[in-house]
Amino acid sequence: xxxxxxxxxxxxxxxxxxxxxxxxxxxxxxxxxxxxxxxxxxxxxxxxxxxxxxxxxxxxxxxxxxxxxxxxxxxxxxxxxxxxxxxxxxxxxxxxxxxxxxxxxxxxxxxxxxxxxxxxxxxxxxxxxxxxxxxxxxxxxxxxxxxxxxxxxxxxxxxxxxxxxxxxxxxxxxxxxxxxxxxxxxxxxxxxxxxxxxxxxxxxxxxxxxxxxxxxxxxxxxxxxxxxxxxxxxxxxxxxxxxxxxxxxxxxxxxx
Amino acid sequence: xxxxxxxxxxxxxxxxxxxxxxxxxxxxxxxxxxxxxxxxxxxxxxxxxxxxxxxxxxxxxxxxxxxxxxxxxxxxxxxxxxxxxxxxxxxxxxxxxxxxxxxxxxxxxxxxxxxxxxxxxxxxxxxxxxxxxxxxxxxxxxxxxxxxxxxxxxxxxxxxxxxxxxxxxxxxxxxxxxxxxxxxxxxxxxxxxxxxxxxxxxxxxxxxxxxxxxxxxxxxxxxxxxxxxxxxxxxxxxxxxxxxxxxxxxx
Numbered sequence: 001x002x003x004x005x006x007x008x009x010x011x012x013x014x015x016x017x018x019x020x021x022x023x024x025x026x027x028x029x030x031x032x033x034x035x036x037x038x039x040x041x042x043x044x045x046x047x048x049x050x051x052x053x054x055x056x057x058x059x060x061x062x063x064x065x066x067x068x069x070x071x072x073x074x075x076x077x078x079x080x081x082x083x084x085x086x087x088x089x090x091x092x093x094x095x096x097x098x099x100x101x102x103x104x105x106x107x108x109x110x111x112x113x114x115x116x117x118x119x120x121x122x123x124x125x126x127x128x129x130x131x132x133x134x135x136x137x138x139x140x141x142x143x144x145x146x147x148x149x150x151x152x153x154x155x156x157x158x159x160x161x162x163x164x165x166x167x168x169x170x171x172x173x174x175x176x177x178x179x180x181x182x183x184x185x186x187x188x189x190x191x192x193x194x195x196x197x198x199x200x201x202x203x204x205x206x207x208x209x210x211x212x213x214x215x216x217x218x219x220x221x222x223x224x225x226x227x228x229x230x231x232x233x234x235x236x237x238x239x240x241x242x243x244x245x246x247x248x249x250x251x252x253x254x255x256x
Numbered sequence: 257x258x259x260x261x262x263x264x265x266x267x268x269x270x271x272x273x274x275x276x277x278x279x280x281x282x283x284x285x286x287x288x289x290x291x292x293x294x295x296x297x298x299x300x301x302x303x304x305x306x307x308x309x310x311x312x313x314x315x316x317x318x319x320x321x322x323x324x325x326x327x328x329x330x331x332x333x334x335x336x337x338x339x340x341x342x343x344x345x346x347x348x349x350x351x352x353x354x355x356x357x358x359x360x361x362x363x364x365x366x367x368x369x370x371x372x373x374x375x376x377x378x379x380x381x382x383x384x385x386x387x388x389x390x391x392x393x394x395x396x397x398x399x400x401x402x403x404x405x406x407x408x409x410x411x412x413x414x415x416x417x418x419x420x421x422x423x424x425x426x427x428x429x430x431x432x433x434x435x436x437x438x439x440x441x442x443x444x445x446x447x448x449x450x451x452x453x454x455x456x457x458x459x460x461x462x463x464x465x466x467x468x469x470x471x472x473x474x475x476x477x478x479x480x481x482x483x484x485x486x487x488x489x490x491x492x493x494x495x496x497x498x499x500x501x502x503x504x505x506x507x
Contacts, residue, residue, distance in 0.1 A: 061408075080409070081409065085409040087402050089400075090402075091403065091406040093403060093406075093421070094501055096424075108411045108416060136501045153410075
């Protein structure tokens with residue numbers, strides 16, 4: 001974090017309430033935080049702590065009950081292609097082929113056909129889906145569908161990346177491969193990224209900083225800087241330093 | 257290969273078993289007024305003329321009602337799906353209307369529109385309309401929020417949500433509704449013909465009761481069943497390509 005880095009996302013006194021059995025139920029409590037340009041932030045917390053809700057508020061899908069979110073100092077009023085989202089559940093459109101899914105947002109942006117085609121092909125090969133262009137999602141494995149989702153988000157070149165437990169439903173091997181691919185894509189242009197997960201190892205491996213969130217109501221209880229250099233390889237997870245940080249955050253999470 | 261053939265063996269076996277039971281039940285008079293399968297086949301072979309002409313009447317009424325009712329059902333559902341204010345305004349009326357047992361409308365339609373096509377076709381239109389409308393509205397309501405969110409995070413406008421997410425997502429649902437309507441149109445026609453027609457399979461079956469022509473009655477049932485199965489298959493075969501992407505396996 002150098003001094004020149006400017007604030008990309010600012011959370012200002014964000015609180016959120018849901019209605020539960022007719023009474024207001026507080027999900028998020030007065031969260032204020034700054035996320036700097038090119039930073040990769042992971043948010044870990046127990047399930048139901050409101051971390052996904054917070055991400056949806058940043059995306060603009062949900063308006064916070066109190067407070068506001070600023071993106072490049074402009075208040076977030078709704079969803080925008082400037083904030084790409086990779087979802088936890090299967091969000092790839094089942095009625096479109098792999099190619100058409102990745103092309104979807106580019107078409108909305110009115111990018112000319114030939115340029116669109118070269119972008120789609122580049123991202124298909126970046127996520128190693130060559131040869132699957134014309135398959136429908138039902139013909140793909142869970143990991144391949146996630147690749148399509150990641151590719152279609154990166155292809156739009158958003159200013160900020162929001163990932164909501166994106167690899168949560170995958171087996172360990174596929175998950176690790178996708179983490180490496182995500183980092184590979186991210187290293188290319190270092191976008192500001194916000195990654196929500198309940199997996200501490202994943203959170204540390206990907207991020208520059210890890211925020212620990214507690215539940216009832218959700219707020220950050222601990223922030224850790226991840227000191228490991230980039231690019232990172234899977235061997236990093238085996239080092240004593242990594243495991244030490246992992247233990248520290250596990251203890252924080254247990255307290256949360 | 258064994259696994260592929262296995263279901264067809266079971267299917268054929270169950271059909272043979274059913275016809276066999278029917279033979280036994282009719283030959284030994286286990287059920288009164290039950291003709292043998294041969295008696296029913298003879299109706300088709302010996303007097304195909306009247307049966308064919310009555311089937312044709314039912315076919316035309318059913319098809320016209322199905323076409324107009326389904327088109328109307330899809331269009332109104334799409335209109336409702338467009339905007340939640342439109343939905344809020346019309347929905348209570350529609351919910352109330354769809355609780356009406358459609359069959360109860362037959363005598364009222366006869367009173368309003370008269371005997372024959374004038375009441376039968378509007379009745380089938382209303383019946384098919386509600387089937388397709390309700391299933392289509394449900395399909396719209398069941399489009400996962402995550403698709404709409406994903407589209408908006410890729411820059412989709414309100415109109416684009418509708419044309420590029422909602423519309424393609426509900427195609428399998430709408431086709432499912434069309435198949436149910438196609439299979440129901442002819443039974444609905446038949447019900448209307450029981451009360452208010454001088455032609456059609458409904459009339460043919462009712463006449464069979466009066467004259468105690470039981471094999472003819474059963475032939476009429478076979479006829480209307482064939483129409484329903486054929487219509488459902490026709491929709492399935494012509495729309496198969498549109499739903500091939502869908503995870504749902506539709507038999």
